[in-house]
Amino acid sequence: MRLAPTPPHFVQSNGNIVRLRTAPLLRIAFAGFAFVNLSACDQNSFVPPPPPKVEVAPPVQRAITRYLDATGNTAPIQTVDLVARVQGFLQSIDYKDGAFVKKGTTLFTIEPETYKLKLEQAQAAEVGAQATVKQAEADYKRQVELVQRQAVSQSTLDTSTSTRDNATSNLTQAQVNTKIAAVNYGYTNVAAPFDGIVSNHLVSVGELVGVASPTQLATIVQLDPIYVNFNVSEQDVQRVRDEARRRGIPIDEIRQLPVEVGLQTETGYPHKGKLDYVGPTVNQSTGTLPVRGLIPNPDRALLPGFYVRVRVPFDKQDNALLVPDTAIGSDQAGRYVLVVNADNVVEQRKVTTGPLDEGLRVIESGLKADDRVVTAGLLRAIPGQKVDPQLQKAEAAAAPSKEAAPAPAK
Template identity: 40%
Template sequence: MNPVKSALFNWETSREGAVPQIIKIPIVLLIFLVLFSSGCQNESTKKKIRPPEVTIAEPVRKEVTKYLEYTGNIAALESVDIRARVPGFLTKICFEPRAKVKTGDLLFVIDPRQYEASVKESKAKLEAQKASSKLSQTELQISQQLESKEAISALKLEKKTAERDVTRADVDLADAALDKAKLDLEWTQVTSPINGRVSRNLVDVGNLVGATEKTLLTTVVDDDSVYVYFNISERDLLLVRRKAKKKPDPVTQLPPDIPVYISLADESDYPHTGRIDFADTTVDQSTGTIQVRGIFPNPDGLLMGGMFVRVRVPLEKREALLVPDVALQFDQGGKYVFTVDEQQVVHQKRVKIGERVDRMRVIEEGLKNTDNVIVDGIQRARPGSKVNPVKPTVARNPQPETQPASKKD
């Protein structure tokens, strides 16, 4: 019997004659709707859930450059502390902070009046000594004439000769004193010894400088080019030298013309290019490293002494497989990617990664160039589950390597 009719019959037999016929109709309809809705729900649950959609791509094979990575510090090409070389009161400052200066440009003036007086005094003493020397020479000539006539003894002649020699030495002493006085006067004009950029004045006008010590007045640095110092390990040093195809440079003992790239704290790429120009002569036994120096042009003055930089040195070029960096996942076991097989089943593959190239990552081990790697929709993929793989809507044409590849994380 139909469930609806059975329920209606039981209700009618139990309550026969107790309820009017007009009330029976809504109750029957209500029971019918309940049973119908439950049947629909059972049908909907039987519908299959579609697999999630993911985007896949095959690894790209291309030539990449392997780089060695270090940290380093910038130093100015030349740096000079400007100090007061004579004591006196500072009377003038002749530059603006951070201004470009040339060799010989006037920076400070120390009160020169006492040194001008010393020069005049030294000149007068020199003239006096010259006159005394001239007189001694005349007396010696007279004594020589008298001695030839045996009018004076040989001892007196010897004495006159010695007096002449003493006065000549006094002239030399006075001349040296004059040179020193002129030099002290010259040092009251404090000039730049190099081309470069001057710092701020560390002493203000009116202060006594150079009295007890050679007072530091300012600093001048040549930053048209800068040095970058960094330390490489003994192993990397041997690796670079063994891979070199040219004879090592006699100064650096490294292959000639090795380029080097640096990146500042706020830069993600490596836009500054220089070359290695020096390597130390010995390996530091305490650290197992050797200090290397690169030189970089700095026309806009962006690179400043003391800055921390990341350094990369190219080692070799090779063919490698690359996948988008976003496809990489990691857990306690290391790095891995999700791949999709021909049955559209997801698999987890452990990989060994290399350097980063633009937005791609080199895969050293774990993948083949025919694997379909999930690059989008990774959060919807689970190992062993099925997915609906689709190719990217725009063909993936990896950009050429315009910047140095980043080292392996």
């Protein structure tokens, strides 16, 4: 008789099949395996990454000059339309269109012969009137002596007196006619009233001018010096007046403030001048005050009608704090900078900003001279978290730094 095979985990004992108790052995083996795995996990425990590195620098501290910035337009201080003030045919044009001429230079000549003859005629009449006055004066003196000797009647003296007075009046009229004739003769020579550039001529030689009304011949414009007209806001006007009051400067002396001008294609403000006029009232519709500067223009680099940049220095500050403009952020509450405190934790500091000065932004308030401002690595600087600050020199903060991209997490 063939016996059936014994199942696993069973044995035969005295002809009986007995099941082995293996559960405790399995539990012991599983526990040992788990202990080995836990030991391996302890060797690969999580290590937090180091704080991110950011570049920090203290604010730059130096003296600055505060400016009023504006935009304006140039305008000539003198521009005159040259006209024919006497009637006649245009005899000559004595300049080149667009040329620079000096004061007194002859520009146009209107036929002078007729007016020269009228002047000579008036001069001759004046000479005759002088002779008449001389004769009448001698006759009057003679009649006075005769009356005193009772040789002639008083009526004869009265007639001599009247004749003398009429001759004197005629002489005065002749002198006036001579002056008028001289003035009209001078009008035949149209000269430059000041140094300037003359426009193209508007009439031709041989054309009759000054017939019914003065005929415009050309226009002359003075370019040196030149005006710069611009407007200053009401807030800036108050700032300047308050600063002048603080420094004890009379309001009238504000006109002595310098003015700096630059063209759109120029770097900086190479043209220097001074204030020439400040309007007496603020425009209610625009809230601005009209101001004018006077700028020397010897090389005629500024032409009337140019659109220019204008700034007026009105205050100096000895110890201003400045940071790179890229280190300043903004949110709904305003402008801010990120600073690293003594525990190397990032803080967000609200600041009031001022103007740019040589590439740096002036900080009016909210920052101290010993603060460490984050200048690079701004994406890695999160308020409330710790960082590894890399200190830069204050001068290095002026150079724009390139924001480094965060390294990929491993």
